[in-house]
Amino acid sequence: xxxxxxxxxxxxxxxxxxxxxxxxxxxxxxxxxxxxxxxxxxxxxxxxxxxxxxxxxxxxxxxxxxxxxxxxxxxxxxxxxxxxxxxxxxxxxxxxxxxxxxxxxxxxxxxxxxxxxxxxxxxxxxxxxxxxxxxxxxxxxxxxxxxxxxxxxxxxxxxxxxxxxxxxxxxxxxxxxxxxxxxxxxxxxxxxxxxxxxxxxxxxxxxxxxxxxxxxxxxxxxxxxxxxxxxxxxxxxxxxxxxxxxxxxxxxxxxxxxxxxxxxxxxxxxxxxxxxxxxxxxxxxxxxxxxxxxxxxxxxxxxxxxxxxxxxxxxxxxxxxxxxxxxxxxxxxxxxxxxxxxxxxxxxxxxxxxxxxxxxxxxxxxxxxxxxxxxxxxxxxxxxxxxxxxxxxxxxxxxxxxxxxxxxxxxxxxxxxxxxxxxxxxxxxxxxxxxxxxxxxxxxxxxxxxxxxxxxxxxxxxxxxxxxxxxxxxxxxxxxxxxxxxxxxxxxxxxxxxxxxxxxxxxxxxxxxxxxxxxxxxxxxxxxxxxxxxxxxxxxxxxxxxxxxxxxxxxxxxxxxxxxxxxxxxxxxxxxxxxxxxxxxxxxxxxxxxxxxxxxxxxxxxxxxxxxxxxxxxxxxxxxxxxxxxxxxxxxxxxxxxxxxxxxxxxxxxxxxxxxxxxxxxxxxxxxx
Numbered sequence: 001x002x003x004x005x006x007x008x009x010x011x012x013x014x015x016x017x018x019x020x021x022x023x024x025x026x027x028x029x030x031x032x033x034x035x036x037x038x039x040x041x042x043x044x045x046x047x048x049x050x051x052x053x054x055x056x057x058x059x060x061x062x063x064x065x066x067x068x069x070x071x072x073x074x075x076x077x078x079x080x081x082x083x084x085x086x087x088x089x090x091x092x093x094x095x096x097x098x099x100x101x102x103x104x105x106x107x108x109x110x111x112x113x114x115x116x117x118x119x120x121x122x123x124x125x126x127x128x129x130x131x132x133x134x135x136x137x138x139x140x141x142x143x144x145x146x147x148x149x150x151x152x153x154x155x156x157x158x159x160x161x162x163x164x165x166x167x168x169x170x171x172x173x174x175x176x177x178x179x180x181x182x183x184x185x186x187x188x189x190x191x192x193x194x195x196x197x198x199x200x201x202x203x204x205x206x207x208x209x210x211x212x213x214x215x216x217x218x219x220x221x222x223x224x225x226x227x228x229x230x231x232x233x234x235x236x237x238x239x240x241x242x243x244x245x246x247x248x249x250x251x252x253x254x255x256x257x258x259x260x261x262x263x264x265x266x267x268x269x270x271x272x273x274x275x276x277x278x279x280x281x282x283x284x285x286x287x288x289x290x291x292x293x294x295x296x297x298x299x300x301x302x303x304x305x306x307x308x309x310x311x312x313x314x315x316x317x318x319x320x321x322x323x324x325x326x327x328x329x330x331x332x333x334x335x336x337x338x339x340x341x342x343x344x345x346x347x348x349x350x351x352x353x354x355x356x357x358x359x360x361x362x363x364x365x366x367x368x369x370x371x372x373x374x375x376x377x378x379x380x381x382x383x384x385x386x387x388x389x390x391x392x393x394x395x396x397x398x399x400x401x402x403x404x405x406x407x408x409x410x411x412x413x414x415x416x417x418x419x420x421x422x423x424x425x426x427x428x429x430x431x432x433x434x435x436x437x438x439x440x441x442x443x444x445x446x447x448x449x450x451x452x453x454x455x456x457x458x459x460x461x462x463x464x465x466x467x468x469x470x471x472x473x474x475x476x477x478x479x480x481x482x483x484x485x486x487x488x489x490x491x492x493x494x495x496x497x498x499x500x501x502x503x504x505x506x507x508x509x510x511x512x513x514x515x516x517x518x519x520x521x522x523x524x525x526x527x528x529x530x531x532x533x534x535x536x537x538x539x540x541x542x543x544x545x546x547x548x549x550x551x552x553x554x555x556x557x558x559x560x561x562x563x564x565x566x567x568x569x570x571x572x573x574x575x576x577x578x579x580x581x582x583x584x585x586x587x588x589x590x591x592x593x594x595x596x597x598x599x600x601x602x603x604x605x606x607x608x609x610x611x612x613x614x615x616x617x618x619x620x621x622x623x624x625x626x627x628x629x630x631x632x633x634x635x636x637x638x639x640x641x642x643x644x645x646x647x648x649x650x651x652x653x654x655x656x657x658x659x660x661x662x663x664x665x666x667x668x669x670x671x672x673x
Contacts, residue, residue, distance in 0.1 A: 158333025275398030
């Protein structure tokens with residue numbers, strides 16, 4: 001590694017140009033180009049002359065300079081806004097809008113240990129470093145393996161192939177916006193020299209893997225605090241994201257791909273896990289859950305859902321226990337030794353502004369921000385599914401855990417409570433701390449069903465002797481889920497937020513060009529009302545109109561759109577109704593499921609097995625629906641629309657041609673607007 005970096009640094013010194021950047025203390029002008037700064041200087045000069053002589057001609061000259069400067073700024077801002085939106089870089093767009101709102105960047109004033117507020121960047125960095133370090137877990141040197149599946153002798157992986165071709169492809173796909181790691185090599189630089197360094201990196205990675213020796217700089221991390229939610233002044237409301245060396249990330253990417261291929265090939269990752277895995281998402285998990293819940297309600301049953309929250313789970317992973325679990329899954333030999341070396345003797349420091357905190361040793365956890373970290377955590381939590389009976393269903397998305405069970409009588413409550421006790425025992429054995437205060441029970445039931453369970457209504461679930469609160473609505477992976485599995489509260493929430501953002505665009509942007517503002521709407525507003533729409537898309541006209549009003553109102557406020565009908569505005573702006581977009585999203589998702597591009601429970605859909613029926617060969621059976629929440633569920637809502645498609649569309653094998661085909665299909669009979 002030392003020889004490689006010395007050659008690379010020598011090449012940088014010889015061929016990479018150095019530019020001295022002059023810091024302009026006048027923050028108002030710093031972001032403007034040279035010709036606008038020159039106009040500002042001319043305007044200021046004209047003002048000084050006018051103040052000295054106070055003549056009418058000098059005043060008019062100053063006004064002319066001022067108007068010229070203002071006009072140049074407006075043209076520059078329009079071009080800048082157009083460039084930001086056209087580039088499709090959501091991060092740049094959000095930063096621009098936040099600047100327009102005069103939001104202060106960086107970390108807010110934090111509370112110290114004694115309740116005082118810390119305003120200096122160095123003090124904030126030290127405080128956050130203290131908080132992040134407190135999440136580390138000391139190994140108790142006790143390993144319980146009763147729930148682990150031991151690997152077969154023939155099912156193991158111990159070597160990794162670092163081919164030049166794979167490394168070159170990873171280098172070419174690096175995102176240029178990645179920041180420099182502790183070794184100071186940025187992604188943009190490495191991406192542009194991919195061809196000459198792919199082979200040396202292949203040799204370097206192979207040597208590191210065989211020897212089990214990892215460069216010290218690869219074990220260092222610069223932690224960036226990322227605000228989660230709550231009060232910005234509370235240090236516990238920030239998540240540590242580790243900025244590590246990009247060269248190390250490239251090696252991790254090669255290793256991760258081969259490990260995950262091995263685990264999936266031998267079915268060693270539980271099917272209940274939907275986080276950090278290809279063909280899985282929050283949407284796939286929520287669709288499975290909502291399908292199970294609506295089926296229960298359709299059968300006039302009710303169930304309890306327990307949401308489990310692990311406190312700082314990624315930072316609490318005990319390294320020796322993780323290595324033990326990796327070994328039990330068949331990850332052995334040099335690969336296991338390299339991962340062990342990768343996890344141990346790590347250090348980190350927190351960066352706030354231009355200041356770094358003191359360096360602390362990382363004694364536990366998987367680095368958040370690394371490539372291997374998420375996969376290693378999935379392995380650590382993988383065996384949690386083995387502790388539950390068949391009657392209990394568990395769903396995972398990384399460290400987000402929920403378990404649910406159909407409740408017929410009081411005896412089922414006691415069975416469910418035993419499962420919760422097992423979960424707490426598992427968490428203690430593997431030293432993961434359950435944040436009981438953030439756990440909750442959601443009782444899923446239909447209001448029209450007479451429960452008549454007096455004993456059940458008094459039953460109180462508990463975790464570690466702490467009673468779990470009952471909630472009527474809870475945020476589940478970004479979706480507000482209520483006890484009756486109706487999503488009106490979620491729709492009201494996203495509609496309110498979408499209206500606020502739409503108004504923000506019209507206030508913030510100087511450009512009045514409808515095309516530019518529509519692009520901003522598409523980037524900044526529409527994702528709010530379309531996230532996981534396959535889970536909650538409504539079938540009643542009230543909610544459909546409420547969602548459509550977001551786009552209807554925004555388009556009516558654009559220049560030149562006054563007096564036009566909604567359909568005319570959409571035609572002129574080349575937009576589709578939000579209802580049609582949700583319908584198309586449903587079809588695309590079910591196409592991905594049928595073609596194996598998305599993995600969901602096979603019981604959600606049932607194919608028609610009678611070949612004599614008219615229509616295409618992949619028709620679905622429409623489930624019997626009694627209650628409204630079942631009628632609006634994804635598997636029931638999408639069946640008729642999917643079955644009406646012609647054979648020429650459903651037989652397509654890739655997503656892009658399918659999207660193009662359904663965009664030209666007439667769905668008017670399924671639309672309300």
